[in-house]
Amino acid sequence: MTDPLFHMIAGGPRPVAPFSHAVETDGLVFVTGQMPTDPEAPDAPLPEGIKAQTHRVIENLRIVLAGIGLSLEHIVMARIYLTDFYRDYDALNAIWMETFPEGRRPARTTVGVNGLALHALVEIDLVARRPDAGN
Template sequence: MKEIVFSPDAVPPLTTFSQAIKSKGFIYVSGNIGCTQDFTIVEGGVGAQTVVALESIRNILQAAGSGLHHVVKANIYLTDLERDFSQMNSAYMTFFNERAMPARTCVGVARLPLGASVEIECVAELPDA
């Protein structure tokens, strides 16, 4: 049975999706962009947006009873892969243990919501209770 996850410390979801869903030992976190609670893109470029997106994901995972160290797969979308990959990657690596990085896909896309430069989604395990 699936369970909706909500964190008041993350960007609120639109009516068309949940922040995350817990199901069968995993948490499926919806895409997060680097914006404030009122949907304003943060200043500072893709590095700053990556940090804010991952902070939001971290808060959602904590609300679900998990954490970033339980992420098994991340998908990252960049509007300018060539220009932004290095900055995004540098910010991303500060959130994960270098010896236990999740599996990851990073692709370039035409556009993202609100004009964001990066969007990140992930799947994490629920730790054993």
């Protein structure tokens, strides 16, 4: 077992709490839940609506993954948190299907919550795997 690597991504989203963008151990990468903030304007208002916020969160996940040499194709598990589950679930699923092709979609759990940091509508955390892990 290797010692964990704690990653903070230069130019990545500004953390909303004391955490690392990602922690890596034994080929697995645990990415902290990303918010719909703009890394280039972290104090700007959040995008309006679930579609815009979901796209921004996915872009932030891309930024974090790229910062450690990975991409969305390396995701094996995602957890999604929605503050208005019944209103936003279908819109989230539509974006998810556009983002991940059939046959390459990560395992996923989606839960409704009563609040998120910054009053966001959506947050996504994930687990990725290095392609050379275990070889």
